[in-house]
Amino acid sequence: MAASVQTGDTSPSPDVSTSSPSPPVDETRLLPPTSLLYFHRKFDETEYAEPSRVLHVDEGGQRIILEKSLFHPQGGGQPGDVGRIFFRMQGDGDGETAEKSAEVKNTTIINKDLPDGGHVVLELLSSSPSSSGPALTKDTVIARQQVDVESRKANARLHSAGHLLDAGVLRAGVKGWSPGKGFHFPEGAYVEYALSKEGADIPSSPEEKSQMIQKIQAAVDELIRSGDAVRVRLEQRKKEETGEKQSAAGPLLTSATARYVSIGGVECPCGGTHVASLENITERGQLRLVIKTLQKKKSNMRVSYEIVAALMT
Structure with missing residues (x-):
């Protein structure tokens, strides 16, 4: 009996189960760079009272990236700034907002290899925000930044x-x-x-x-x-x-x-x-x-x- 002849593409199918998945994209690298307020302002200015949006919050809610930072991150041979941030969040049902604050225990910088600049990360104490209610979320507006003066x-x-x-x-x-x-x-x-x-x-x-x-x-x-x-x-x-x-x-x-x-x-x-x-x-x-x-x-x-x-x- 003559051998059968196969036509068409005879290349083996790819083994999907063993192919390497694409690495997850770090979404923080897609954010606009943090505007460094301390970079352009006087060194003794330790309070900034203009709005600054939260661009990113980690899963635990204790590390946030702001669009503008008065806090100097650890680097360049010196420690990071500490202090407090103040913000308002919607009240329960009455439409009013209540001011909250969170303590900044350290400041670091990530993505510093990006061509337009990196992102300053504020590390908050686990007990922050200071009063009960919802935690910080993306797009929360920080009303005031206060760097600890003595530090x-x-x-x-x-x-x-x-x-x-x-x-x-x-x-x-x-x-x-x-x-x-x-x-x-x-x-x-x-x-x-x-x-x-x-x-x-x-x-x-x-x-x-x-x-x-x-x-x-x-x-x-x-x-x-x-x-x-x-x-x-x-x-x-x-x-x-x-x-x-x-x-x-x-x-x-x-x-x-x-x-x-x-x-x-x-x-x-x-x-x-x-x-x-x-x-x-x-x-x-x-x-x-x-x-x-x-x-x-x-x-x-x-x-x-x-x-x-x-x-x-």
């Missing part, structure tokens, strides 16, 4: 102090130190400097380190006494420049605008919060910026510092 001031002092060390190192005549990574948290604040391969001042003995600390400390103290203002400028970027400058300026800057901060005559790109003038670092003599230690770590020099209460005489 913002403490973060700003430490961040500005870290920048001031750069100016102090320069004024003290230290050779071969190039500013690098900064960590401006209350626990263990420091700035690291890359050491040039030739000609860098590298103290080795305890006596040499002590002398170097004294030189930089004297320069920093002199700069603080000057009361010089902290200066900020914004620079619009050309489209072809955004990739390079985004990397240099850090994740808290938008792709369209670079922000530069000048402290003690030394300018660098920065998206953080700062004091208005150098004397605010020490609250006009109530506090003191103290350089604690110098520690060589491979090809870097770490300068640790703290802000402590001044000894009153």
Whole structure:
């Protein structure tokens, strides 16, 4: 018997059961970028009383994204802001609205790789909102944002102090130190400097380190006494420049605008919060910026510092 001849497409059917599903789309990446209010406003402005919509709420209702944020997220070497948000929600049957508030325990940033900027996330305490009733939902209008004043001031002092060390190192005549990574948290604040391969001042003995600390400390103290203002400028970027400058300026800057901060005559790109003038670092003599230690770590020099209460005489 002749063998039967098959016609048509004889390729095997795809095994649907073993095909990989498409990864879920993170809907937050489709949101418009958060407008960074702290980016353009004065550092000591800790309250914003204009409406801002909630763009996203996570399933637990404790992480929200606003269209505009006065809260600075953790990043750029400093902690995130804390505080409260205030909003109104519809009452039960009477058509009236009741003001509620929620405590912000931390602020972070996500999607910072997006070309137009990322999204600031406010993390709320589990007990928020403060009064009974429905929780925050998408499109809830935040009527007022209130950053905790003392926390913002403490973060700003430490961040500005870290920048001031750069100016102090320069004024003290230290050779071969190039500013690098900064960590401006209350626990263990420091700035690291890359050491040039030739000609860098590298103290080795305890006596040499002590002398170097004294030189930089004297320069920093002199700069603080000057009361010089902290200066900020914004620079619009050309489209072809955004990739390079985004990397240099850090994740808290938008792709369209670079922000530069000048402290003690030394300018660098920065998206953080700062004091208005150098004397605010020490609250006009109530506090003191103290350089604690110098520690060589491979090809870097770490300068640790703290802000402590001044000894009153």
